Structures are given as C-alpha cells and as structure tokens.
Amino acid sequence: MMGGELGTDFMNDDNTLNLTGWTCPAPLRNYPTVVLGHGSGGKMMADLIQHLFAPLLRNDLLAQFGDSTLFKLDAAGGAPRLAISTDSFVIHPLFFPGGSIGELAVYGTVNDVAMSGATPLYLSAGFILEEGLPMDDLGRIVTAFADAARAAQVQMIAADTKVVNRGHGDGLYINTTGIGVVPPGIHIAPDRARPGDRVLVSGTMGDHGIAIMSVREGLAFDAPIVSDTAPLHGLVQTMLNITPDIHCLRDATRGGLAAVLNELAAASHAGIEFDESAVPVNMAVQSACDMLGLDPLHVANEGKLVAILPPEHADAVLEAMRAHPYGAQAAIIGTVTAEHPGIVLARTRIGARRVVDLPAGELLPRIC
Amino acid sequence: MKYLDEYRDGEITRRLLDEVARTVTRPWTMMEVCGGQTHSILKSGLDTLLPPEITLIHGPGCPVCVTPLELVDKAVAIASRPNVILTSYGDMLRVPGSSRDLFSVKAQGGDVRIVYSPLDALKIAQDNPEREVVFFAVGFETTAPANAMSVFQAKRQGINNYSVLVSHVTVPPVLAALLEADDVQVDAFLAPGHVNAVMGYWEYEQLVARYRVPMVVTGFEPVDLMRGILMVVRQLEEGRAEVENAYTRAVTREGNIPGQQLVSQVFELCDRKWRGIGVIPMSGYRLREPYQAYDAERRFPDVATIETSESPLCISGQILKGIRKPVDCAAFGKECTPQTPLGATMVSSEGACAAYYRYGRFERAR
Numbered sequence: 001m002m003g004g005e006l007g008t009d010f011m012n013d014d015n016t017l018n019l020t021g022w023t024c025p026a027p028l029r030n031y032p033t034v035v036l037g038h039g040s041g042g043k044m045m046a047d048l049i050q051h052l053f054a055p056l057l058r059n060d061l062l063a064q065f066g067d068s069t070l071f072k073l074d075a076a077g078g079a080p081r082l083a084i085s086t087d088s089f090v091i092h093p094l095f096f097p098g099g100s101i102g103e104l105a106v107y108g109t110v111n112d113v114a115m116s117g118a119t120p121l122y123l124s125a126g127f128i129l130e131e132g133l134p135m136d137d138l139g140r141i142v143t144a145f146a147d148a149a150r151a152a153q154v155q156m157i158a159a160d161t162k163v164v165n166r167g168h169g170d171g172l173y174i175n176t177t178g179i180g181v182v183p184p185g186i187h188i189a190p191d192r193a194r195p196g197d198r199v200l201v202s203g204t205m206g207d208h209g210i211a212i213m214s215v216r217e218g219l220a221f222d223a224p225i226v227s228d229t230a231p232l233h234g235l236v237q238t239m240l241n242i243t244p245d246i247h248c249l250r251d252a253t254r255g256g257l258a259a260v261l262n263e264l265a266a267a268s269h270a271g272i273e274f275d276e277s278a279v280p281v282n283m284a285v286q287s288a289c290d291m292l293g294l295d296p297l298h299v300a301n302e303g304k305l306v307a308i309l310p311p312e313h314a315d316a317v318l319e320a321m322r323a324h325p326y327g328a329q330a331a332i333i334g335t336v337t338a339e340h341p342g343i344v345l346a347r348t349r350i351g352a353r354r355v356v357d358l359p360a361g362e363l364l365p366r367i368c
Numbered sequence: 369m370k371y372l373d374e375y376r377d378g379e380i381t382r383r384l385l386d387e388v389a390r391t392v393t394r395p396w397t398m399m400e401v402c403g404g405q406t407h408s409i410l411k412s413g414l415d416t417l418l419p420p421e422i423t424l425i426h427g428p429g430c431p432v433c434v435t436p437l438e439l440v441d442k443a444v445a446i447a448s449r450p451n452v453i454l455t456s457y458g459d460m461l462r463v464p465g466s467s468r469d470l471f472s473v474k475a476q477g478g479d480v481r482i483v484y485s486p487l488d489a490l491k492i493a494q495d496n497p498e499r500e501v502v503f504f505a506v507g508f509e510t511t512a513p514a515n516a517m518s519v520f521q522a523k524r525q526g527i528n529n530y531s532v533l534v535s536h537v538t539v540p541p542v543l544a545a546l547l548e549a550d551d552v553q554v555d556a557f558l559a560p561g562h563v564n565a566v567m568g569y570w571e572y573e574q575l576v577a578r579y580r581v582p583m584v585v586t587g588f589e590p591v592d593l594m595r596g597i598l599m600v601v602r603q604l605e606e607g608r609a610e611v612e613n614a615y616t617r618a619v620t621r622e623g624n625i626p627g628q629q630l631v632s633q634v635f636e637l638c639d640r641k642w643r644g645i646g647v648i649p650m651s652g653y654r655l656r657e658p659y660q661a662y663d664a665e666r667r668f669p670d671v672a673t674i675e676t677s678e679s680p681l682c683i684s685g686q687i688l689k690g691i692r693k694p695v696d697c698a699a700f701g702k703e704c705t706p707q708t709p710l711g712a713t714m715v716s717s718e719g720a721c722a723a724y725y726r727y728g729r730f731e732r733a734r
Contacts, residue, residue, distance in 0.1 A: 031472060031475075032472075033472065033475040033476055034475060035471040035472055035474070035475040036471065036474075036475070037462075037471060043707055044707065047707075217482075217484065219484070277378075293459075295411075348411070348412045348413045349376050349377070349378045349381075349412065349590070350376075350378045350381040350382070350412050350413065350414060350417065350590050351378055351382065351413075351417065352412060352413020352414065352416045352417050353413055353416070354410065354411060354412075354413045354727040355726065355727055357725075357726050357727075
C-alpha cells in the first residue's frame with residue numbers, strides 16, 4: 001500500500017520525468033538512514049513514499065493509492081478489470097496468539113485485493129528463509145499458509161524460495177502478491193467518500209497490534225488478547241450483495257483506524273467525524289492500551305475493514321455484516337462531512353471534539 | 369470496565385461541568401501540573417467544555433519534555449559506543465538530540481532497547497555480563513522508586529555492568545519556582561496525582577501555607593479532572609487555600625512510604641536543569657555516594673562534559689510557565705511539529721504543544 005500525495009518537483013517543464021537523480025528533500029533530511037518509524041504506517045512512512053518512492057516510480061496506475069491497484073490487460077478494451085496488491089510480512093515473532101506469519105501472509109494480501117471489491121483468485125509468494133530456522137517451524141508456517149489459501153479460495157501460481165546467511169533475516173520473511181477480478185458495476189476508491197456518507201467498521205479495533213506487543217514485549221495480560229487475522233473478501237461480497245454502491249473500503253492494518261480515516265479524508269478532500277464511543281474495542285485491548293499509553297485507534301488490525309457508503313444503504317449493510325462471522329461486532333461510527341476537508345474529528349465520550357491524527361512513527365509506550 | 373468506565377462517563381462529567389458553571393463567578397486560571405493530565409484534557413476535549421471563566425494552563429510535569437537536550441545528547445553518545453546496550457522508556461527514543469535521536473543510533477548499529485521497567489534493564493545486564501547496560505533514568509518522583517530499586521538491586525547482587533543516566537526531577541521545587549516568578553499568573557494548581565501516589569501530599573501543605581494558593585490532588589480521567597477542577601473552583605470562590613485530595617482512590621497524605629525510603633536511600637537532592645526553564649536549585653535527584661559507581665556519567669566520563677543549547681525560536685519555557693499557549697508560537701505547526709520538534713513541549717505526546725498539535729489544532733484555531 002502506498003499513501004500520501006505526489007510532489008511535482010521531479011517533473012521537467014514538458015511534463016516528462018526529471019531523471020537527473022534523487023536529492024534528499026527536507027522531511028527525510030533529518031534521517032540519513034532508514035529508521036523503524038519509516039515502516040510504521042504513519043507520517044514518517046507517508047513522507048518516505050511521497051519524497052523518495054513516488055518521485056522515482058510514479059505512474060498513473062500507482063497514483064490510485066488504494067489498498068490494491070486496478071488495471072486491465074488491454075487498456076481500452078473490454079477485458080475484465082483486475083486488482084493487484086503486494087505485501088511483505090516481516091512480523092516478529094513468527095507465531096503469536098491467534099496465528100502465525102503463514103496465514104497473515106495470505107490474508108493480508110487477499111484483504112488488500114478484496115478492498116477494491118475484487119474476488120481474489122491467484123497468489124504468488126516469495127519465502128526468504130534465514131539459515132538456522134527450525135524445519136519444524138517452517139513446516140508449521142507453510143501448513144498455516146496452505147490452509148489459509150484454501151480458506152480464502154485463492155490458488156498459488158508462482159513461488160520462490162531463498163536462503164540468507166544467519167543473522168541476515170529474522171527467521172523468515174514472506175512476500176505475497178495477489179490478483180483478483182473486479183465485477184462490473186463496482187467502483188470502490190479512496191477518493192469516493194462524499195458528504196453525508198456513513199463510516200462503518202467491521203469489528204473491534206487494535207486486537208492484532210496488542211496481541212503482537214504482548215508476546216514481543218513479554219507483557220502478560222489476564223485475558224489473553226488474540227490477533228484478528230482473517231480473510232475479509234467473503235465479508236466484502238456480503239456487503240456488495242446488499243449494494244454495489246460502496247464508495248471506499250480499507251483494511252485497517254498499520255496505523256490503525258486513525259490512519260485509514262485520515263487517508264480517505266485526504267484522498268476524498270472531505271472531512272470525517274465519528275463518535276469515539278461507537279468504535280468497538282475489546283476490554284482487554286483498551287486496558288492494555290491505557291497501561292501502555294497507546295490509543296486503540298492507532299493500533300494495527302489484520303481482519304477488520306473500514307467502509308464508507310451512502311447513508312441510505314448503511315443500516316442494511318450493517319445488518320448483513322453483523323450476520324457474517326467476521327463482522328459480528330460491526331458498527332456505524334460516523335459520517336463524511338463537507339466541512340474541514342482532510343481532517344478527521346472524533347466526538348469524545350464527554351461530548352467534545354478532537355482531531356484524530358496519523359500516528360507519528362513507531363507506537364511508543366509512555367513513561368507514566 | 370470496572371474502575372475505568374465510571375471515570376470516563378460523559379453523564380457524570382457533564383454534571384460536574386454544570387456544577388462548576390453554577391459555582392464560578394469570576395475568571396480563574398489554574399495549572400494542571402502533570403503532562404498526563406494535559407494529555408487527557410486535550411484528548412477528551414475537556415478544556416473546550418469548561419465555562420469561559422476558567423483558563424487551564426499546562427504545567428511542566430512532562431518528564432520527556434523537561435529532560436535537557438544535553439541529557440539526550442549524552443544518551444546518544446553513550447548508545448553509540450560499541451559494547452553498550454542503552455535501555456530506555458519508549459518515548460525517549462524519538463526525542464531529537466542536537467544531531468540525531470536514539471532511533472537513528474539504533475538504525476546505525478547501536479544497541480538501543482525499549483524497556484517497561486528499569487528492572488527489565490537490570491535483567492538485560494545480568495544476561496549480558498560482557499556488555500555495559502545503561503538505563504536512561506528519566507522522570508519525576510513517579511518513576512524514582514523503580515529506578516532506585518534497580519540501582520539498589522544492582523549493588524546488592526553485584527551486577528557491575530549496570531548503570532543509570534539520571535535525569536530525575538521533582539515537582540515541589542518547580543511549583544515554588546513558578547510561584548516565585550513575577551510573570552506567572554496562576555490562581556491554583558491541580559496537583560499531579562501519580563506523583564502524589566508515591567510522595568503523598570504533605571510537601572504541598574508547606575507550599576500552600578507559604579504561597580496561599582489552592583492545590584487539589586487530581587487524577588487523570590475526565591471525571592477525576594472535573595472533580596479536581598470543581599474543588600479548586602470552590603476553594604477560589606470561597607477564598608480558601610488548602611490542599612485537598614480529589615484522587616482518594618490512589619493517594620494518601622503520606623504516600624508510598626517504603627518507596628520514599630528507597631528513593632532517599634539511593635538518591636539525594638541536587639540542582640537540576642529543566643529544559644525550557646533553566647536550573648532550579650535542589651529540584652532533582654542524583655545518586656548518593658555509595659551508589660555513584662552506578663552513575664553512567666561517571667562510567668563514561670567523556671559524556672559528562674557535553675553541553676548543548678536550545679533553538680532560539682522555541683518559546684517552550686514560557687509555555688511550561690503557562691505564560692503563553694502553544695498557538696501563540698510563530699513556529700507552532702510550521703517549523704515545529706511532533707516530527708520536527710524544536711523544543712521541550714513538542715517532544716512528547718504529553719507535552720502541551722504536541723497535545724495541542726495532535727488533538728486540538730482544528731477546534732482551538734477557530
């Protein structure tokens with residue numbers, strides 16, 4: 001997924017690309033090397049994409065900035081619209097409550113493809129293995145991967161395996177690319193949110209991020225918190241069966257709900273207002289966030305989507321979502337507004353309003 | 369959620385707001401001392417619901433904010449050494465030093481690790497006897513007992529590859545400094561509940577007796593904050609100046625006595641520099657003589673001489689004193705953002721400028 005807006009300083013006067021070389025623009029100059037925050041789905045990552053990747057790799061298709069990119073094999077003809085998405089999985093630890101890197105690598109990409117309304121069909125995978133990875137672990141992960149591909153009804157049609165020296169990888173990295181077909185009559189895109197549209201989430205926020213943090217940081221909670229990793233294309237189909245007129249869909253991964261709402265507000269040049277108390281959050285996740293000084297709105301999910309659609313369909317779609325196993329706790333949380341374009345506001349529990357921003361970089365526990 | 373939801377309840381908060389509105393007759397300015405309180409006020413939007421007579425100003429109680437830039441530079445210098453594991457609470461890692469932050473040190477090969485307690489750092493030292501493990505001991509009285517315990521245990525167990533880079537500050541001296549300053553206009557204080565949970569509030573009785581300002585020990589959730597504000601307003605309207613406790617579920621007058629004893633066994637008072645304010649006499653802690661072998665500035669003497677000055681654009685000193693608001697600063701949201709902080713109050717999410725930037729720039733700019 002790529003986010004952020006494109007600059008124009010890399011274009012020549014005749015609108016061709018200026019290839020004289022990349023020079024470091026101001027937001028990146030503070031960091032002569034890559035730091036972890038550049039991959040955390042917040043402002044730092046947006047800066048990196050906007051100022052380094054986009055100027056060098058820009059084209060009209062990439063500029064869609066959806067979770068997946070729509071394209072046709074014959075640009076003008078009647079071929080079906082395809083959706084493609086690629087994602088790399090570098091999660092540590094490889095096994096966590098609720099899953100492993102195996103199913104995550106399938107569902108993460110399947111979900112990105114599904115967020116364009118596409119039916120995911122095919123998958124490719126690259127496995128980068130570190131010397132010393134226990135064969136037993138690899139077996140469990142590939143089993144989880146295969147089970148997940150079956151559950152998501154996608155076929156793996158290309159794969160690659162490489163082994164790197166011990167110390168040059170974190171056990172195992174997986175990259176997957178997914179392709180799906182978008183049925184006619186569906187136009188889901190991040191810039192389609194319109195004033196009056198309703199904002200829906202498919203369930204509780206923050207479960208995956210806190211589950212990972214609990215094992216990574218050795219934090220033990222009384223109530224175990226389990227990752228929500230799940231394939232969402234079935235849920236998307238259920239929603240599209242109610243109405244094809246869904247305007248935006250995103251899976252709320254890195255950066256959480258806050259990042260998704262900010263990206264959609266920016267892309268659509270619209271404001272978003274939501275009711276903080278309407279956002280479902282598991283009690284254990286809320287407690288963990290309170291203890292660590294984190295905001296569940298900023299914490300990653302791996303099986304939750306955000307939908308924006310016209311108000312007249314909101315109740316029916318919500319009802320259908322709640323009848324689906326991956327949408328049982330779905331909720332309508334807010335509205336798209338013509339006011340304050342690009343800004344996301346939350347109505348707090350005590351009835352005030354506040355700006356909900358992108359997380360800055362890595363989520364950091366506070367001192368006290 | 370028991371013990372939490374009832375303190376975030378919108379209905380109870382509104383009732384307390386109504387009670388404040390009925391009670392207040394004149395303009396009053398009060399300071400919430402702790403950064404955690406500032407964070408909660410702005411996250412809930414509480415300040416936008418208060419009657420116009422009441423002005424909240426955001427005090428100096430954010431440990432990340434008031435840690436001097438040169439301490440960050442010292443941590444960066446120590447973390448850059450080969451053989452060192454620098455451990456820290458997470459939010460110190462993003463604080464920019466004059467050349468780079470601890471995240472960048474990590475990216476360039478330094479071993480920098482986030483811990484949740486200094487006792488975790490001590491465990492890392494035990495597990496890595498051939499490495500020097502340094503804990504960045506930042507904070508107010510709240511974190512002092514745990515930091516003291518780590519040094520106490522290191523000495524007792526003979527873990528000699530452990531040391532602490534100390535930047536400890538205490539609340540009463542900075543309140544006294546604020547009350548002495550001519551340019552600070554504060555009618556009352558919401559005392560920092562978590563500091564009081566450790567230290568009690570008997571020290572604050574001396575401040576109230578001397579300066580005749582109301583102080584109310586206050587918690588961190590919206591209902592806690594509103595109770596504190598209501599008790600302050602009642603004192604001001606009735607012409608009283610006392611220490612009162614609105615956070616009885618966590619705070620007693622005496623505080624955590626074993627914690628205090630441990631702190632005074634390991635630490636002694638010393639002059640400390642506060643970012644944005646300057647040196648305040650006897651306002652912080654340093655290790656006592658028997659524990660000085662665990663002082664990272666002694667173990668790495670070349671860092672002890674590092675001195676750094678602050679950006680001239682930054683008005684964080686005036687913000688920490690409550691004379692000006694973040695939006696009064698010409699650099700706010702322009703040169704100075706949470707990604708590119710120029711000074712103390714933009715650095716941590718608890719800092720007044722960062723909290724304004726994150727939660728308030730839309731509503732409060734209108």
